[in-house]
Amino acid sequence: MNEEQLIASAKNGDRKALAELVKNYGQTVYSFAFKVCRDREKAENMMQETFYSMIKSLHQFDGNSKLSTWLYRIVVNHCLMEARKSSRYTFVEQETDDSLFDEKYIADWSTLPIKNLETKELRNILDSAIDKLQPEYRVVFTLRDVEEYSTEETAKMLELSVPAVKSRLHRARAFLRNEITKAFQE
Amino acid sequence: MNEEKVSCKDVMSHICESLSEEMDSPKCVAIKDHLENCEGCKSYFTSVEMTIDLYKKCTETFPDDVHKKLMAFLELNDEK
Numbered sequence: 001m002n003e004e005q006l007i008a009s010a011k012n013g014d015r016k017a018l019a020e021l022v023k024n025y026g027q028t029v030y031s032f033a034f035k036v037c038r039d040r041e042k043a044e045n046m047m048q049e050t051f052y053s054m055i056k057s058l059h060q061f062d063g064n065s066k067l068s069t070w071l072y073r074i075v076v077n078h079c080l081m082e083a084r085k086s087s088r089y090t091f092v093e094q095e096t097d098d099s100l101f102d103e104k105y106i107a108d109w110s111t112l113p114i115k116n117l118e119t120k121e122l123r124n125i126l127d128s129a130i131d132k133l134q135p136e137y138r139v140v141f142t143l144r145d146v147e148e149y150s151t152e153e154t155a156k157m158l159e160l161s162v163p164a165v166k167s168r169l170h171r172a173r174a175f176l177r178n179e180i181t182k183a184f185q186e
Numbered sequence: 187m188n189e190e191k192v193s194c195k196d197v198m199s200h201i202c203e204s205l206s207e208e209m210d211s212p213k214c215v216a217i218k219d220h221l222e223n224c225e226g227c228k229s230y231f232t233s234v235e236m237t238i239d240l241y242k243k244c245t246e247t248f249p250d251d252v253h254k255k256l257m258a259f260l261e262l263n264d265e266k
């Protein structure tokens with residue numbers, strides 16, 4: 001069965017088809033939830049909530065968007081709701097555009113010893129940079145740059161305006177990049 | 187030549203979409219010109235691309251037991 005047939009069968013109560021859909025998207029939803037939640041246990045919970053919502057509202061899925069897009073929208077909402085419970089992220093908001101796009105950060109990365117770094121060390125640097133980024137920004141960065149949705153699609157999924165998505169994307173990119181640069185300069 | 191003047195800061199904080207109308211706007215044309223001639227901005231964009239690449243590689247593995255727990259949670263564990 002292709003995806004369309006699976007969805008149609010699942011809507012008609014075929015639990016095998018439903019199980020198949022969940023299996024096909026488990027990895028995608030889990031790794032996205034992890035990118036946003038930054039915690040295995042939370043990512044697991046968000047994934048469970050997402051598929052639970054999917055099963056409950058699959059009958060509303062009209063096929064006008066891809067199932068993956070629809071699932072992203074659900075998982076984003078769950079992750080952001082969860083993130084709002086703890087408001088320990090303030091880093092990006094506190095930075096002004098002037099400090100984020102400071103020309104002092106135009107370091108030449110070809111001279112940074114990135115290639116010589118152990119993958120693990122680099123991963124740690126990146127992890128701590130991303131941990132400081134607010135979930136609202138992480139979501140934009142992940143959808144737009146990692147999952148490669150267009151600005152318009154990202155805006156629709158997040159119910160944000162296009163300029164708001166652009167602004168968050170820029171700030172997220174600049175922030176991450178600056179954090180990594182700083183880690184190397186220390 | 188282009189009349190529009192852009193600074194490195196403009197280049198860093200502006201996104202030109204691949205949508206034709208935006209790509210052809212005077213601002214984006216000026217940004218493309220600037221990018222072609224400015225080593226600083228070129229390296230900025232390279233570093234942003236590298237940041238994105240690094241992040242893309244940070245995928246979490248999806249352990250089998252997590253999948254099993256998911257199916258049990260959804261009461262789908264008997265299907266299959």
Ligand SMILES: [Zn+2]
Pocket residue numbers: 193194195197220224225226227228
């Ligand atoms: Zn420049």
